[in-house]
Amino acid sequence: MNAYSSSTMIASTVSGMPVRFDRLAGIFTPALLHATPSDTAALLVSPWGFEDMSVRKFYREICEALAGQGISSLRFDLPGTGDSAEAPAEIGLEDWLSAIAAAARETQRLSGASKIILLGHGLGATLALLAGARIDNLSGIALLAPVTSGRIYARETGLWWKMIATDLGLDAGHVETGGLTIAGMTMPEGIAAPIRKLRDTDLTLSRPLPVLAVCRAGRDSDSALADALESAGAPVSRLPYDGFDGLVVNPLISRTPPALVAEIARWVRKMAPVELAATPAGSPLQAPLTGDGYRETGHRFGDGGRLVGTLCQPIGDARGAPVLLVSTSYDRASAWANSGVHIARELARRGIASLRFDAAGIADSPAISGDPAQMLYSQSLDRDVGVALEELKALTGKQVVLAGRCSGGYHAFQAGLAHPQATAGIVVVNSYAFVWDPAKTVEDALKNVARPLGDYSKRAMNPETFRRILRGEVNLKAAGSAIVRGFAAKLYNKIEPALGNLSAGNRLKAEINAAFRTLAERRLPVVLAYGQHDPGLEQSRMVFGSDLSGLGRYENARFVSLGDSDHNVTVPQAQQTVLEQIAKVALEAGAKNR
Structure with missing residues (x-):
């Protein structure tokens, strides 16, 4: 059956089609058949590291919303990330920007559209801006919570990783790598070095293009970049980034903001008026x-x-x-x-x-x-x-x-x-x-999972634990309660066998x-x-x-x-x-x- 047939319809959405091109891995989402097609397609540029894991579902939902608006899209993994091929040790920022340009060409080939809109989140938004000059048929760009200072980004990434690592119980030796690291992933130094040097003045458009700025509350840098692009002649639309913290906090409890998904799709549709029906220029079935x-x-x-x-x-x-x-x-x-x-x-x-x-x-x-x-x-x-x-x-x-x-x-x-x-x-x-x-809910189980008592002993002997206590970052009452629950559980385990099937725990063990x-x-x-x-x-x-x-x-x-x-x-x-x-x-x- 044709790749664009209705067999791909699941719950009023379209299942993305895995593609491989230029040693990159991506997901192409064609416009839905019943939607009025556009001659513009969207390319989504991923952020990096832990943030990429958190927004992956969000990106898919944006692509599904775009498909319903008649707009095909491609999201992909940068070289050395996700499902793309491993990156050589000497990879640099130019390689990432070239990959974005290659992905734009693939988006055009797969969709048959003549124009491209870029969308990026976090570092992905910044990379989209930096790569914009390489895409001749670029007709607009959506910037969601862009990174405007590489120095601040590196510092925040390091602090974020330290908090995650502390919760995981990782020792400093597994955190302090000397590089830009988070969630066990280290950015190649050829990319990290120019990212650290990045300043807001580096973020410009080669020509005035429509811009959607999705700005976080309390982050003046988001709106300042939007103001700078507008002063340079770009027509800028603004949206508040409601739900940002709930999205990027952790994939386990991440919540995508559906209202924002709909607003983004509407803006892209507005920037992509119906012109000629896009005719796919190539098959999404790619070589391995x-x-x-x-x-x-x-x-x-x-x-x-x-x-x-x-x-x-x-x-x-x-x-x-x-x-x-x-x-x-x-x-x-x-x-x-x-x-x-x-x-x-x-x-x-x-x-x-x-x-x-x-x-x-x-x-x-x-x-x-x-x-x-x-x-x-x-x-x-x-x-x-x-x-x-x-x-x-x-x-x-x-x-x-x-x-x-x-x-x-x-x-x-x-x-x-x-x-x-x-x-x-x-x-x-x-x-x-x-x-x-x-009898348990997942939420209760996640809240009440008892750490082994040996883990508390290990943490108690860690000097960083004392520093966190002094800074008021440790809830001593909660930690004490958890230790008491641990001892109580051990005591109960000794008497539970005598209770037979009267004990829910015994029934579960059986x-x-x-x-x-x-x-x-x-x-x-x-x-x-x-x-x-x-x-x-x-x-x-x-x-x-x-x-x-x-x-x-x-x-x-x-x-x-x-x-x-x-x-x-x-x-x-x-x-x-x-x-x-x-x-x-x-x-x-x-x-x-x-």
Whole structure:
């Protein structure tokens, strides 16, 4: 069926089409068939690092709104980020700006439009301004919370990372890299150095163009840039950035501002009047992106191609079982610290194929009407992981190893139980749960997860903890309550066995043990990998004992320590351990099934 057919319609939106061009990965979203088409298309320039993870869903929703207005769009990953190819060590800012110009040409080719509007968020807005002179057919630019001072941006990024790292329990050695770093990602110095030197006077347009300035409250620099562009002759429209803080705070609790999405789409439509109906000049079906030992293709699957992912395959002979990398919570499939991409490509170098994907309503896959607003640990995620598992089995003709961290580990475990004919093994990393307690809400669980008591001891001996206490940044009452709850939980665990089925905890433990018995009867390899201070480990100890000796009842299961790592597995040595365990299970499963 034609790529622009109605089969792509999901819940009144259009599923984006993964594309690869110039060693870049992107998502092309064509205008909806029923909309009045425009001869203008939009190119969305991504921010960098943690902010890119937070706004990924926001970008997809903007593209969906534009499609409804008859405007095709492309969003893409800059070189060395997301699903694009690795960047050479000597990459510089010019390479990023050239990539934006290449993406503009691809947008025009795929859409058939003759004009381009740029849209950027944060550093992406700044990069869009810097690249504007390279795009001859540029007809407008939308700037959302642009970076106007590189010095302030670098300082704020560093402070942001320190706050995140403190919450994760990461030591300073994993934070102070000497570079521009956040969430386990470090910007190449050839790009970071000119970014740090960036000043507001560097941000100009080569010619007057319509500008949409979406300005944050209390950020005079946003409106000052809009004033400067207007003084230079650009017609400027302004919108307040309501909901900025709720959007960029964390992908786990991020909330997109729907009113702003609609306003942006209306402005772009106004700047893109109906002229000639755009005729696509090329097919979105692209050649694979190839690198050292791997080749990757964007892959759409599920009903109407509603799920968007990346199939990573070895260039040489395939070995072992393929791996389904199950994403965590609301993270995009490239994952925290881009670890999903790194793991997939390293597995391919070892001959192991993999699929990573976004479930419905997360990052690049459109939402489905009727799915819950809070999708963590939901049946809708179980549904989509099951669909992806069966898809990878059909693509490769082999049973699949499931691997996931945190909530991804939970859904991997559940999919392995529910799909015995498709599953070759399970790797669970830092999971809070194996069977979800229906009496709990996700919000309560996230608020009340008890840290291991050893974690509090570790933090108490950290000099930075004392400095935070003196600065009033630590809620001593809350910390004390958490410690008391931890001791109370340990005491209750000692008397709980005598309560039998009267205890909800005992019933939950029985259900979890029944699940492990089922997997043992199938002789399905199960790996539980945890950092030594991970909160999820405490829950595992409730089931298998404080020393996890109860896991020994299941010969198919083993525990692997990730050492002194954080819950997100930012520490490179822990990431390597996770990779080795996934590869080991995949290769052993492949050898067994030959």
